[in-house]
Amino acid sequence: MQLPVFHFDRFIPRLVKVLTGLVAVQVVVAALNLVLPPDMQKATTASAVALDRNGTWLRALPVDNGRWRIRADLDRTDKTFLKRLIQVEDERFYLHPGVDPVAIVRAFGSNLRAGAIVSGGSTITMQTARLLEPHERSYGYKFLEIVRAIQLEMRYSKREILAIYLSLAPYGGNLEGVRAASLSYFGHEPESLTLGEQALLISLPQAPEARRPDRNPKTALDARNLILQRMAASNIVGSGSAQEAMAEPMVTKRFAFPAIAWHTAGRMASGVKGLQATVVTTIDANLQQQLELMAARTAAEQGPNSSVAILVIDIKTRGVRASVGSGGLERAGGWIDMTRALRSPGSALKPFIYGFAFEAGVVAPDTRLMDAPTRFGDYQPEDFDRVFRGEVSVKEALINSLNVPAVAVLNKIGPDAFEARFDAVGVKLVRPKTGLHDAGLALALGGEGIRLDDLALLYAALGDQGLAKPLVYRLEDETRPVLGQRLLRADAADKVVGILRETPAPAGRLPGALMKAANRPAFKTGTSYGYRDALAVGVAGGYAVMVWTGRPDGGARADQTGREAAAPLLFDVFDQIQAPPRLPQALAPARAPTALENLGGLTGKVSILFPPEGATVYVEVKGKDAKGHLVLKRPLKLSARGLRPVAWYIDGEPLGLDESGEFAWSPPVEGFYDLTVIDAAQRVDKSQIRIVAIGSDPP
Numbered sequence: 001m002q003l004p005v006f007h008f009d010r011f012i013p014r015l016v017k018v019l020t021g022l023v024a025v026q027v028v029v030a031a032l033n034l035v036l037p038p039d040m041q042k043a044t045t046a047s048a049v050a051l052d053r054n055g056t057w058l059r060a061l062p063v064d065n066g067r068w069r070i071r072a073d074l075d076r077t078d079k080t081f082l083k084r085l086i087q088v089e090d091e092r093f094y095l096h097p098g099v100d101p102v103a104i105v106r107a108f109g110s111n112l113r114a115g116a117i118v119s120g121g122s123t124i125t126m127q128t129a130r131l132l133e134p135h136e137r138s139y140g141y142k143f144l145e146i147v148r149a150i151q152l153e154m155r156y157s158k159r160e161i162l163a164i165y166l167s168l169a170p171y172g173g174n175l176e177g178v179r180a181a182s183l184s185y186f187g188h189e190p191e192s193l194t195l196g197e198q199a200l201l202i203s204l205p206q207a208p209e210a211r212r213p214d215r216n217p218k219t220a221l222d223a224r225n226l227i228l229q230r231m232a233a234s235n236i237v238g239s240g241s242a243q244e245a246m247a248e249p250m251v252t253k254r255f256a257f258p259a260i261a262w263h264t265a266g267r268m269a270s271g272v273k274g275l276q277a278t279v280v281t282t283i284d285a286n287l288q289q290q291l292e293l294m295a296a297r298t299a300a301e302q303g304p305n306s307s308v309a310i311l312v313i314d315i316k317t318r319g320v321r322a323s324v325g326s327g328g329l330e331r332a333g334g335w336i337d338m339t340r341a342l343r344s345p346g347s348a349l350k351p352f353i354y355g356f357a358f359e360a361g362v363v364a365p366d367t368r369l370m371d372a373p374t375r376f377g378d379y380q381p382e383d384f385d386r387v388f389r390g391e392v393s394v395k396e397a398l399i400n401s402l403n404v405p406a407v408a409v410l411n412k413i414g415p416d417a418f419e420a421r422f423d424a425v426g427v428k429l430v431r432p433k434t435g436l437h438d439a440g441l442a443l444a445l446g447g448e449g450i451r452l453d454d455l456a457l458l459y460a461a462l463g464d465q466g467l468a469k470p471l472v473y474r475l476e477d478e479t480r481p482v483l484g485q486r487l488l489r490a491d492a493a494d495k496v497v498g499i500l501r502e503t504p505a506p507a508g509r510l511p512g513a514l515m516k517a518a519n520r521p522a523f524k525t526g527t528s529y530g531y532r533d534a535l536a537v538g539v540a541g542g543y544a545v546m547v548w549t550g551r552p553d554g555g556a557r558a559d560q561t562g563r564e565a566a567a568p569l570l571f572d573v574f575d576q577i578q579a580p581p582r583l584p585q586a587l588a589p590a591r592a593p594t595a596l597e598n599l600g601g602l603t604g605k606v607s608i609l610f611p612p613e614g615a616t617v618y619v620e621v622k623g624k625d626a627k628g629h630l631v632l633k634r635p636l637k638l639s640a641r642g643l644r645p646v647a648w649y650i651d652g653e654p655l656g657l658d659e660s661g662e663f664a665w666s667p668p669v670e671g672f673y674d675l676t677v678i679d680a681a682q683r684v685d686k687s688q689i690r691i692v693a694i695g696s697d698p699p
Contacts, residue, residue: 038148038155042132043164046071047180048272050265052285053319053475057189057258059265062174068184068257069176071277072166074159077178078193082162085202087236088227090124094158098125098149124165125149127205131168169205172212173254185213187255195241196248199227213251221250261288263325263337268473280475282319287312290576291322298569299327302549302560307331309338309548310573311456315463316542317478318471321577326552333552339453342430343533343548346446346526346562348455350406351462351496352488353444354398356421357409359492365395365499369405379441381407398499401525406444415443425461425468425485427454446528455537456546458487462522463539466493497522497539506567507620507633507694521545521574525562532556534565538574545573564620568634575639606642606683608675613687619667621693628669630693635664642679649676667691 047070049060063069074082086093092100100123122130122145129148152161171181178201182190186197193201203223204211213220225246232242259265261283268279295308310324325337357363371389374380381403389402397405410418419429429448440447453471461468466488472478488496500522523538533550534557547570551557611617620633638655640646648655648663651674658664667673670693676686 038129038151039133042069042168045069046167046177046277048269049278050261050269051278051280052260052283052288053281053321054285055280056260056285057183058260058281058283058285058288059262059269060257061266061269065174067174067176068180069167070179070183072163072178073278074163074166077166077190078198081190081193081198081201084198084231084236086124086162087234088202088230089127093124093162096123098153099123099146123149125152125161128152128161128165128168131165131170170208171201171204172208172215175208183257184254185251194248195228195237195245196224199231199245200224200250203227214254217250217252224250260285260292261323262329263339264320264323264473267337281473282314282317282321282475282478283323283473284321287576288322288324291324291573292328294569294572294576295324295326296328298549299331302565303557305332305551305553305555306549306557306560307333307336307338307552308569309341309452309546310569311339311453311544311546312573312577313456313460313471313544314542315460315539315544318460318469318482319475319478320471320473321543323473336552338548338552339456339546340451341552342449342451343535343550344446344448344526344528345450345455346528346533346535347401347403347406347444348524348526348535348537348562349446349450349458350398350401350444351500351524352421352458353406353410353413353418354394354499355462355466355488355492355496356413356418357394358495359489360413362412363394363409365393365495367394368392369394369397369408371397371402371404374404374408376407376411376441379407381441381445395499395502398496399503403445407441410441410444415441418443419448421487422458425457425487426470427451427458427468446526446533452546452548455535456544459537459539459546460544461487462493462497463542463544464493465490500524500538506563506571507618521571523567523570525567527561527563530556531558531560534560534562536562536566536570538570540574541578543574543577545570545577547573564633572637575637606640606646606677606679606681606685608677608685608687609639609641611636611638611675611687611689614689615687616690616692618692618694630666630668630670632666635666638663638665638675638677640677640679640685642677642683642685643681644679646677646679649678650674652676 045063047060047063047068049070050058052058060068060070090100092102126145126149129145129152133148135144156164166178168176169178170176171178171185175181175184178190181201181204182188182193182197185200186193190201200213200220200223203226204220207223210216211220211223228237228242228245231237232239237245261281264283265281268281272279291310291312295310299306299308306327308324308327310322311320312322313319314321323339325339326334328334354363358365363369368391371392373388388404389396389400392400392402392405394405394409396402422429427450429443429450431448442448457468457471460471464484466486467484468487469482469484487493501520503523505520521538521540523536523540526535526537527533528535528550532554533548536547538545547566549560549565549569617636619630619636622631622633625631635658638648640648648665650665650667655663655665670691672688672690674686674688676684678684
């Protein structure tokens, strides 16, 4: 038998034609892909999200028309949810080129039998194409959808396409993306989802409005359970697990998105550009929330038009750990970020007058000055209480915030030179009248305005031996080396801090946790003309803290001095910085099992930190009530070390917690009291103290 002859010379031309045709098709497809690319604008536009330093959500900003489109993060999305979504929606997702022919044929057959379009056979990639360019359902648009899906597959990886889909998928109302849906319906990120939650999230994009659980819980329940039945029938999950998931209650309302550090987080989120839709800030959400509660309480106590601003700065990195812009958004001027407002510092700049004078060799801490009526040209300052003390040391003048000595020293170093030192480190003092061309001696008493965050920057420099650096709000900037600029020589700064550390604490207040570490705050208060601004700024424990209270509109307040209206809150903030976190973290156990509460048994001992044994505690009183009991301006905050929770007893009677969860005590009369604290290990410590009532202290 003769074998057929293979004519190689005839085969070559045919092969060339086939290859040429394939190349031509590829060129045409590539050209079309280049000329008519998919519109990716929606994929590149997402709600900017600000997170705290540990990844806790602070605040997000909506996109157009108030829609929440939060970019999906597959690394922080439940892996079982991703797997089950693909198994239910597009089981050959990782195999097909964007279009699944089997699904298309099956859908076409179903539509023929039904006489209408009941199934589209869309893959996740095709659904993503439709989300990018919404259109009505028709065979013509289905063809366009197929072309766009192939284009997406040519441009992006499967993982990227899945992330785009989970960022754009509609979940009802103004929610787009799985993160927005999980946060709004379940109150948490989609990092860990129950089977019932997964099924609901899989079902919602197919009919987001009809199945909205907050509007149509029965329809949402039926759709979720249908998905669970399909999962069980396909052996994606066991039938028992599906039945348990069907018993999960259906959510019926939406959670409000978190809004922590509203002003600062909003400012940081608004600065996000391009595809980077998340910014990680230096804020500590736990501390921030505690301080926001304290600010709201203080603002409410100081009058309906009062507000509060607080800044906490880590001196080592200059990272802003907390930034409270107001006493609450519902208060007058609450939408204004007062941490960046221009206000009068009152006496808060006096430490720098003496610091510059120390550096220049003009005075020393023990230099004697006269506190007596003195005229400097046409300017004659008075002390706040209008009482002059005669001959005093520089140290005494600063501790007691005397005006005449401060003006005298400023006159020696020169107000223009004083102002220039701040200008050199990027801090601008603003004169109230544009007609004033020269800095005046009123600088010593708050005659020029300063931004409150700049004031905090200056005190952070004091706490860093005179080195000024810009404040940092982004976590990534904390590790970037910044040389800083010299505001003060180290020895001069240390002298100032040493003096300020001897400033008497507000009546009835000592910072328990800080006193335990022998690290009491070095602080200064300030009160502007008309009591418009009450300030307290200080450093301790590696932190700088700025507290302001006042009216955002600049209105005057009656007798609200820095010492009375701001210093107590400053001490509370320092205590809170040192306190352990009290807010539970999401998805974390509330406490350790009893057997593991302590490692190696109980250690240490219980002890009363404030008020200590034998102390005489002076309390400020406003008067007496009908029973003759003392009415305090503010209660005493008791502090103890021991295994939590602790219990306090005053003369044998138990003391309850106040509304903020703290032990606050208002002694009814003057005299001696026996205080007892008992910790959770039933260990006891006692102290006997004396209570003495006094009137208001000078600011």
